[in-house]
Amino acid sequence: MPERTVIVASRSGLHARPAKIFVQAVARQGTAVRIRVGDGRPVPANSMLAVLSLGAGHGAEVTLDADGPGAEEVLDALADLLSRDLDAEEASDA
């Protein structure tokens, strides 16, 4: 199954705004994506509760996986999102 491993760049980690932006992006893809911290248990990435309960802080190494058509592109886009400091970026609707 295709995977991407990336370091969480957001200052507050996968919490608050960054978690929200990430989960929203996953939900928009429509592909089942999972996320895990290190060798931990993968959880559905479209669940805010699941993502929050990872407790992935700034600098944590997380791995995304997905299956099916278009999985590679989806993972690239999401990995790119996590490698940016989402706390620093303005809200897109602002």
Added chain:
Amino acid sequence: MPEAAPDVLRGLGISPGRAAGRVHRMAGPPLLPAPVPVADTAAETARAVHGLESAARELTARAEGATDATAREILEAQAMIAADPMLRESVEQRVAAGSDAAHAIDAACAEQREALLAVGGYIAERASDLDDIKNRAVAAVLGLPMPGLPSPGHPYILAAGDLAPADTVALDPGVVLALVTEKGGPTSHTAILARALGIPAVVACPGILSVADGTWAVVDGGAGEVRTGIDERTAAEVERAARADRDRLATATGPGRTADGHPVKLLLNIGSVADVPEGSPGEGVGLFRSEFLFLDRRTAPTHEEQTGAYEAVLRAFPDATVVVRTLDAGTDKPLPFLGLPEEPNPALGVRGLRVSRRSPEVLDAQLDALAEAARASGTSPWVMAPMVTTTGEAADFARRARARGIAHVGAMVEVPAAALHADRLLEQLDFLSIGTNDLSQYTFASDRQHGELADLLDPWQPALLQLIERCAEAGRAAGKPVGVCGEAAADPLLATVLVGLGVTSLSMSARSVAAVRDALARHSLDQCREHARLALAAADPGGARDAVREAASG
């Protein structure tokens, strides 16, 4: 058809001022009924999912209406949690296992809540979101109104059973024109909050929850009246007049004095230097609560920490009076590091100065730090102990403070025994400060938080005023200051009574100063004495208020 509410509802006016607008009610959290057996699992699942979706929709709508960016982000995240697929799955599984919709939501939210708490740190702070989501979803399932602050999209008068601290953190004084609660008393959380925000409020107002949402009303937070049956035009006129009043008060400055120039110090009640507003309206600090240094701690604050905090406040008022109250904690306000055992009756137990019987080192450390802060800032702070009951306790406290070079030593008068012996206390001390909230509680044997006994806790109770008079007379005889630092001091009309009784200073939250200054400036000392005479002679608080209001407007 429901019976129409009467045109005038009466309660206890606890934060003065008038406001007009539409009434919107706040519902409390829904109570979970007994579990019911589920016959049709598919229909019950649909009900549960609908509950979650309603919660998500409501939160999304609130997010869209939020003016503050941070508040909007938080609400959006909450809406996402309400719509979370994992939460939904957990609810569906519980219904499939035989649970009804409300209990399935309750249990699923509780489980997720625990999961977030287990992560700890920032994430644990989101745990309370799940309580909020649960309350909303369960309310939707049960067909009850959505709990929490209403968001009608325009400024409104908030009506509620009572307000808890959690309800009010999000309260925006730009949107909430006035507060009216069915329960609560003059010292309830609602009252303190309303005065801190400077918005009119009426508590203990039966019938307010029968007023339909959207009804136009005028609230008079001084008279304790809510008038409905008015139209939008009348409301607009009242609002215009109220705004003019507020503007007039805001521009008044200067020391407190009566119309004929009798000085009355107007001081601030603060918890830390952060409570002192820019261009402070007061003439110093009448009550610096030192508790904040000690809250949520397993160990006592260090000498340096304490010294720094006191110095910050002393330096903010270099030429003014600053009265520091020593730690007011005990079994009623437990602090972990004190290690006090639970007591069956904490209000009557080891609290305030009494903690010093078990742990004298806590008070000594505090006095050491205050003395050092005084030296470092070149000021001469006043210090007082809470819950002083006997002359012996006063003498002991004075000895310990003076041994460290603190020149002005006093006591809070909160216990009737202390008020009765005010003259003897002043043989040992330099000043007294009357804490009317606790003095009411102990004089009228009524718990401060007890909504049903609000009338007994009314600061206009003639017996309470008589105790205050006794203290003020003792002060006059000894030539020593006697102030009031309870919430009573923030009521402009009652302030005239207190001055008439002989009180020399009034201490209150910063927002209340302007209205009290204005009330004093409009009455001579003789008029204040007449107000005091009328209030003391009245049969009950309502009679006292009416008599003084009539005299003041005449």
